[in-house]
Amino acid sequence: MFNPSQQGYIPQISIDCVIFGYQNKQLQVLVSKLNLEGNFMSLAGGFIHQNEDVDTAAYRIVQQRMGISEIYLDQFYVFGKASRNNIGFIEKVMELNTSTFQSKSETIQTYDWFNNRFISIGYYALVDISSVLPPKDNANQQTGWYNIKNMPELIMDHNDIVSKALESLRQNLDQKLIAFNLLPETFTMKEVQELYEAILDRPFARNNFQKKILDLGVLQRLEKKFTGAANKAPYLYRLKKDNTN
Amino acid sequence: MFNPSQQGYIPQISIDCVIFGYQNKQLQVLVSKLNLEGNFMSLAGGFIHQNEDVDTAAYRIVQQRMGISEIYLDQFYVFGKASRNNIGFIEKVMELNTSTFQSKSETIQTYDWFNNRFISIGYYALVDISSVLPPKDNANQQTGWYNIKNMPELIMDHNDIVSKALESLRQNLDQKLIAFNLLPETFTMKEVQELYEAILDRPFARNNFQKKILDLGVLQRLEKKFTGAANKAPYLYRLKKDNTN
DNA sequence: TATTTATTGTCTTAATTATAGACAATAAAT
DNA sequence: ATTTATTGTCTATAATTAAGACAATAAATA
Numbered sequence: 018m019f020n021p022s023q024q025g026y027i028p029q030i031s032i033d034c035v036i037f038g039y040q041n042k043q044l045q046v047l048v049s050k051l052n053l054e055g056n057f058m059s060l061a062g063g064f065i066h067q068n069e070d071v072d073t074a075a076y077r078i079v080q081q082r083m084g085i086s087e088i089y090l091d092q093f094y095v096f097g098k099a100s101r102n103n104i105g106f107i108e109k110v111m112e113l114n115t116s117t118f119q120s121k122s123e124t125i126q127t128y129d130w131f132n133n134r135f136i137s138i139g140y141y142a143l144v145d146i147s148s149v150l151p152p153k154d155n156a157n158q159q160t161g162w163y164n165i166k167n168m169p170e171l172i173m174d175h176n177d178i179v180s181k182a183l184e185s186l187r188q189n190l191d192q193k194l195i196a197f198n199l200l201p202e203t204f205t206m207k208e209v210q211e212l213y214e215a216i217l218d219r220p221f222a223r224n225n226f227q228k229k230i231l232d233l234g235v236l237q238r239l240e241k242k243f244t245g246a247a248n249k250a251p252y253l254y255r256l257k258k259d260n261t262n
Numbered sequence: 263m264f265n266p267s268q269q270g271y272i273p274q275i276s277i278d279c280v281i282f283g284y285q286n287k288q289l290q291v292l293v294s295k296l297n298l299e300g301n302f303m304s305l306a307g308g309f310i311h312q313n314e315d316v317d318t319a320a321y322r323i324v325q326q327r328m329g330i331s332e333i334y335l336d337q338f339y340v341f342g343k344a345s346r347n348n349i350g351f352i353e354k355v356m357e358l359n360t361s362t363f364q365s366k367s368e369t370i371q372t373y374d375w376f377n378n379r380f381i382s383i384g385y386y387a388l389v390d391i392s393s394v395l396p397p398k399d400n401a402n403q404q405t406g407w408y409n410i411k412n413m414p415e416l417i418m419d420h421n422d423i424v425s426k427a428l429e430s431l432r433q434n435l436d437q438k439l440i441a442f443n444l445l446p447e448t449f450t451m452k453e454v455q456e457l458y459e460a461i462l463d464r465p466f467a468r469n470n471f472q473k474k475i476l477d478l479g480v481l482q483r484l485e486k487k488f489t490g491a492a493n494k495a496p497y498l499y500r501l502k503k504d505n506t507n
Numbered sequence: 508t509a510t511t512t513a514t515t516g517t518c519t520t521a522a523t524t525a526t527a528g529a530c531a532a533t534a535a536a537t
Numbered sequence: 538a539t540t541t542a543t544t545g546t547c548t549a550t551a552a553t554t555a556a557g558a559c560a561a562t563a564a565a566t567a
Contacts, residue, residue, distance in 0.1 A: 029272050030381060071342025071381060095340055095383055097316025136275060136316060138340050206544085225526060227545070247535040248543040451515085470555060472516070492564040493514040 026064040028130060031137045032075050033096075033175065034061040035182035036082065038146035038162055039199040044215045045146065045162035046179055047082070048169060055113035057106075058159065060175045062137075075140040089143040089198040093185035095136060096174060102134045106172050141182040143198035187217060194235055197256050205242055205251040206230065271309040273375060276382045277320050278341075278420065279306040280427035281327065283391035283407055284444040289460045290391065290407035291424055292327070293414065300358035302351075303404070305420045307382075320385040334388040334443040338430035340381060341419060347379045351417050386427040388443035432462055439480055442501050450487055450496040451475065 036047035051057040063078040065071055072090070079088050146162065163169060168179060190196055196212055197204075210226045230236065239253040281292035296302040308323040310316055317335070324333050391407065408414060413424060435441055441457055442449075455471045475481065484498040 027274050027379075027381065030275060065342070065381075067379060068344050070344045071340060073344075092340060095316060095337060097310070097383070099313050099315045099318075134272075134312060136272065136310075138342070222526070223544085224528085224546075229525090241534095243534095244543095245535080246543075247537095247541060249533040249545080251544060467555070468515085469517075469557085474554090486563095488563095489514095490564080491514075492512060492566090494516080494562040496515060 025066055027067060029133050029135055030065055031135045032063055032065065032071070032078055033137045033139055033178050034075060034079050034082075034090075035139070035141040035179050036061055036079060037141060037143050037165075037182075037186065037199065038149075039212055039215065040146045040162060041164075042211050042215055044165040044183075044199075046165055046168065048160065048163050048171065049082075050159040051172075053110055053114050053117070055109065056159075056170075057110065058169050058171050058175075060171065060178060071138060075138075079140075079142045079144075083142075083144055083149050085144065085149055089195060090140050091185070091189065091193075091195070092138060092140050094139045094178075094181050096139060096178060097136045098174075099134060101137070101174065102132060103173065104132050107132060137178070139178050139182060141186055143186075143195055145199060145201050147201050190216060194233065203239060203242075203253040203255045205253060207251060209254075270311055272312060274378050274380055275310055276380045277308055277310065277316070277323055278382045278384055278423050279320060279324050279327075279335075280384070280386040280424050281306055281324060282386060282388050282410075282427075282431065282444065283394075284457055284460065285391045285407060287456050287460055289410040289428075289444075291410055291413065293405065293408050293416065294327075295404040296417075298355055298359050298362070300354065301404075301415075302355065303414050303416050303420075305416065305423060316383060320383075320387075324385075324387045324389075328387075328389060328394050330389070330394055334440060335385050336430070336434065336438075336440075337383060337385050339384045339423075339426050341384060341423060342381045343419075344379060346382070346419065347377060348418065349377050352377060382423070384423050384427060386431055388431075388440055390444060390446050392446050435461060439478065448484060448487075448498040448500045450498060452496060454499075 038045040038047065047061065048058050049061065051059055061078055061082045063074065063081075065074040069077070072092070075090055075092070076088065079090065080086055159169075165179070165183060168176060170176065171179070186195075190213070196209070196216065199212060200208060206227050207223075209230055210221055210223065213226070214220055235257055236254040237257045239255060241250040242253045244250055283290045283292065292306065293303050294306065296304055306323055306327045308319065308326075310319040314322070317337070320335055320337070321333065324335065325331055404414075410424070410428060413421060415421065416424070431440075435458070441454070441461065444457060445453060451472050452468075454475055455466055455468065458471070459465055480502055481499040482502045484500060486495040487498045489495055
């Protein structure tokens with residue numbers, strides 16, 4: 018984000034990624050606290066190399082952040098307001114980081130390309146939280162997963178980007194079968210239901226939900242899961258590897 | 263498109279607009295033959311001024327082409343392959359336009375910015391063909407409306423852009439009620455049905471289609487339309503001005 | 508003027524899908 | 538052996554969608 022040069026990047030275009038995870042029966046978004054004085058919370062973002070597909074750049078940005086390579090990504094919207102620049106953000110940063118940035122004029126010159134108006138391409142990523150390392154910066158305790166219902170204030174228009182990403186995720190949920198990207202390899206039907214309830218923020222009837230999901234024909238039933246609870250054990254499921262089987 | 267300078271434009275970003283119309287019971291797309299030797303057919307495209315919203319730029323591009331101001335527009339996809347540049351296109355143009363472009367090296371320098379890799383933001387527009395002037399360039403007879411089922415070969419990846427635009431239009435048709443933007447102010451139910459059949463490329467049962475559309479509650483029934491045909495005259499409808507009424 | 512013809516608007520019925528209710532199966536605690 | 542909480546699946550009901558039927562009608566035809 019603070020690469021002081023735009024060498025090799027396409028100017029005035031950025032990518033912002035809303036990384037969704039699922040934990041504690043709630044949809045979560047990965048937010049990074051920037052390594053600066055002041056409470057600057059941000060989505061995973063970056064720029065596009067001259068010889069790089071936009072999709073590839075988005076993968077790179079999320080991979081660097083998450084340390085995993087198999088990631089579900091969807092491009093969902095372009096944020097293109099003329100007023101969309103980093104000036105207000107940079108000014109706040111300089112105000113609170115006088116020791117880091119010597120003089121205002123020098124800073125403005127160094128980050129000149131960054132002060133430009135930027136068009137941002139929005140992507141959302143769906144990751145299985147349980148398969149990634151706890152995404153804490155050593156320095157920044159506040160970096161991590163935030164409940165979508167209780168997001169902190171983010172820099173620039175990142176809160177709007179999160180809202181639009183959630184809207185798109187909800188839209189696509191039934192057409193593409195992407196929710197399973199938020200779950201571990203194997204899962205129970207109840208976990209699927211709770212995930213759908215978290216994403217769509219509404220309850221489902223257990224009996225009918227199970228039928229609907231099984232009728233999709235994309236799940237493979239595995240052995241029962243040992244829970245230790247004093248009741249019938251649920252089956253584990255996983256996505257069929259191949260639809261032709 | 264052939265502005266020889268990028269003065270004031272955001273570099274390496276373009277907008278391409280798929281302008282949809284409806285005529286002869288078929289969905290049509292507006293295609294322009296470029297004012298050059300050779301059969302270069304293109305979508306309506308352009309660039310974004312530094313101080314202009316991306317949405318505003320798209321409106322400007324379509325308005326300049328259509329000569330009308332009330333236009334329905336939707337941003338639908340970003341085309342961002344690294345290989346997406348104009349070099350192959352420019353080379354073909356130069357090959358066929360030796361008198362216009364003196365020397366190859368000079369041309370390449372003049373259009374240097376244009377030879378860059380470009381990221382294009384796709385919009386589709388829905389216009390009422392009957393309310394716009396016949397969009398013929400005086401010089402270019404081939405400029406005009408083309409049946410979506412019989413598109414000519416377009417420059418660069420414009421055929422792919424059309425395909426993706428149609429896909430998005432179909433997706434949005436039921437959620438947003440945008441089809442009426444393709445019809446004149448007043449229309450019969452049969453015309454609505456034929457429009458839906460053209461867009462979705464499948465038949466609808468007349469009785470149930472009429473019920474479905476009327477149940478939306480967005481249409482206002484007007485007087486009967488005189489057809490002169492030896493049968494019952496159909497009602498005219500128009501969109502309700504205000505949903506609260 | 509009565510009849511015919513083609514199309515429109517709407518009603519009724521059938522089929523399908525979604526929602527709600529019911530209950531046996533079961534894993535461990537009592 | 539009984540109790541308890543949860544799971545998987547069945548049946549019954551409601552709602553929606555699709556198919557069939559028919560009267561209304563505008564102008565041509567007899």
